Amino acid sequence: MTVWDRPDPPARPAPLDRERIVAAAVELADEGGLPAVSLRKVAARLDAGPMRLYGYIATKEELFDLMVDAVHAEILPERSPGDWREALRGRAHRTRQATLRHEWLADLLGGRPALGPNALAVGESTLAAFDGLADIGTVQRAVETVSAYVTGAIRREIANLRAERATGLSTSDWQRASGPHLTRMLATGRYPALARLVHEGTEVDAEATFTTGLEWVLDAVAAKLAPPA
Amino acid sequence: MTVWDRPDPPARPAPLDRERIVAAAVELADEGGLPAVSLRKVAARLDAGPMRLYGYIATKEELFDLMVDAVHAEILPERSPGDWREALRGRAHRTRQATLRHEWLADLLGGRPALGPNALAVGESTLAAFDGLADIGTVQRAVETVSAYVTGAIRREIANLRAERATGLSTSDWQRASGPHLTRMLATGRYPALARLVHEGTEVDAEATFTTGLEWVLDAVAAKLAPPA
DNA sequence: GCTCATGTCGATACACTGTATCGACAGATG
DNA sequence: CATCTGTCGATACAGTGTATCGACATGAGC
Missing domain, CATH: 1.10.357.10 (Tetracycline Repressor, domain 2)
Structure with a gap:
């Protein structure tokens, strides 16, 4: 196996926390309004899978609540x-x-x-x-x-x-x-x-x-x- | 072909007009809020296909405008x-x-x-x-x-x-x-x-x-x- | 009556959504 | 080392708004 064939090491999951999630969601909303805020898109902004967001919120509605509080x-x-x-x-x-x-x-x-x-x-x-x-x-x-x-x-x-x-x-x-x-x-x-x-x-x-x-x-x-x- | 084998004649499309559409949408909204109003469901209430609604509205948002005016x-x-x-x-x-x-x-x-x-x-x-x-x-x-x-x-x-x-x-x-x-x-x-x-x-x-x-x-x-x- | 054009309709498709589920994997524990 | 637990991403599901297209009915003209 040459160095070019060696697979990359498993990437560490992107850091994720409530603040980052909310900031990404606010950014998306600022760009395209609430319809632009989908869990997939928020997660993509954070290099994460969408299901990870459910460790922080139970529903999309809760994400909106967090966004309102951020503002x-x-x-x-x-x-x-x-x-x-x-x-x-x-x-x-x-x-x-x-x-x-x-x-x-x-x-x-x-x-x-x-x-x-x-x-x-x-x-x-x-x-x-x-x-x-x-x-x-x-x-x-x-x-x-x-x-x-x-x-x-x-x-x-x-x-x-x-x-x-x-x-x-x-x-x-x-x-x-x-x-x-x-x-x-x-x-x-x-x-x-x-x-x-x-x-x-x-x-x-x-x-x-x-x-x-x-x-x-x-x-x-x-x-x-x-x-x- | 006996009478029992004769297929039903093509059903005439259900009558459709703006008032009926709005009334069905209002009914659905009254039952389950705005999330319950989907074009498919509205159309189903009227025995029509959802695409027929587009003869009366251009977007779902217009349907909501009509609902507001109805109220x-x-x-x-x-x-x-x-x-x-x-x-x-x-x-x-x-x-x-x-x-x-x-x-x-x-x-x-x-x-x-x-x-x-x-x-x-x-x-x-x-x-x-x-x-x-x-x-x-x-x-x-x-x-x-x-x-x-x-x-x-x-x-x-x-x-x-x-x-x-x-x-x-x-x-x-x-x-x-x-x-x-x-x-x-x-x-x-x-x-x-x-x-x-x-x-x-x-x-x-x-x-x-x-x-x-x-x-x-x-x-x-x-x-x-x-x-x- | 026949042919063609037009309009209507429903079925199908597409891209996307929120969220459930499950297998893979890493790390901790005994 | 084996087992358990937690995390994660991939996959799946049911549903959505809306685009598209073939089938069919109807009307107009000949």
């Missing part, structure tokens, strides 16, 4: 927020920014209870900013109301972004009846208020839209924390 | 809402009710622009209630802010419902650290505010939760429609 690390504040309003505002904006970096998060936001360490830390940081300000029920209502708004607003923004990308048109263009379907529907005369809105509405920057709605909801919370005498 | 028929108000607040409130509650009847709607809410006839009619009805009340931008902000809240709140409610169902525990029980994972996490002492909330929080009826948040957001809108002098 929550990007949502954690760098320092303690000053007050409750800053805490909620900051969290909302960081969530939006994280979602713009990882669009697939919009597909998962609010879909499952987020119980990972990073998500819990985000929740803790938010709650801590309300310390002593109101009864527990009001605090809970406040946090959940803002959080609900954030979830819904981000989903809509990403949905519009995708529609825009799919049609090659800008948001205002396709909203302004450039899409043949909506043009036809509005031409029926059955939706006069909608037609007026589409025709007269001005394009508002997505961030400004998000921020305005957020401030409105924060105002509502403020009114409940310090109810008028 | 919007249940969200349309039966009569003209009295005022803007009633319009938004009614729409929110009907959306929640529709989602409780069709849980899968929570998975699709806000995920794609809703442009079907029913969804447009819902939008039209809502906008009409603001007629003459404010400039178009403010109206749009108002409708979208409430809608964002509704989307997020419903998603959270359904997520909790599913978690409850998966663990066999009630919402407050599993939030109250009955789940081993959350128990362990809270026992670390890293989340004191969260622990306090879980420990001291009282169970609030899901509908009351939804309604309280909704009224807060509606209050915020009211403040913008009639700004203080």
Whole structure:
């Protein structure tokens, strides 16, 4: 047997751990959205067989939970927020920014209870900013109301972004009846208020839209924390 | 050839139309969630081959769009809402009710622009209630802010419902650290505010939760429609 | 009536998915 | 050395969305 004929030694299995798995999955999702995340593909990124992933997760859904928690690390504040309003505002904006970096998060936001360490830390940081300000029920209502708004607003923004990308048109263009379907529907005369809105509405920057709605909801919370005498 | 040997005449293809397809898909989704909706299964419900569906839809995603629009028929108000607040409130509650009847709607809410006839009619009805009340931008902000809240709140409610169902525990029980994972996490002492909330929080009826948040957001809108002098 | 063109349909196929299963192999233990 | 245990990759299975193609029915024209 010459040295050229000698078979390679059995390769050691690639190192595998939860962090690597999640990072590979996030990478795939960032490239192609959630449909691009298959266990085979994740494993291939790690030079492993797909069944190895089952040592770390029981189902693909758990992998998605881990991915959501990983992104929550990007949502954690760098320092303690000053007050409750800053805490909620900051969290909302960081969530939006994280979602713009990882669009697939919009597909998962609010879909499952987020119980990972990073998500819990985000929740803790938010709650801590309300310390002593109101009864527990009001605090809970406040946090959940803002959080609900954030979830819904981000989903809509990403949905519009995708529609825009799919049609090659800008948001205002396709909203302004450039899409043949909506043009036809509005031409029926059955939706006069909608037609007026589409025709007269001005394009508002997505961030400004998000921020305005957020401030409105924060105002509502403020009114409940310090109810008028 | 005797009559017993005579083959049956070729069966006429089952009648197929968009409504039937959507109804079958909604039925399947109501029974098993979105994962239960496969084109094969939908077609089987209609005694057709799956490829026939492609005469009506281009992708499975379009089928989901049609399903969402079908449910919007249940969200349309039966009569003209009295005022803007009633319009938004009614729409929110009907959306929640529709989602409780069709849980899968929570998975699709806000995920794609809703442009079907029913969804447009819902939008039209809502906008009409603001007629003459404010400039178009403010109206749009108002409708979208409430809608964002509704989307997020419903998603959270359904997520909790599913978690409850998966663990066999009630919402407050599993939030109250009955789940081993959350128990362990809270026992670390890293989340004191969260622990306090879980420990001291009282169970609030899901509908009351939804309604309280909704009224807060509606209050915020009211403040913008009639700004203080 | 016959022929041809067109449209519809179902069967088959393909590439892919999540996940179950099993044999091979390495390492640890006695 | 023999046995046991754990890990791993290959294989398999059932299922998915969607492409493709042959069979068949129908309509139009002659």
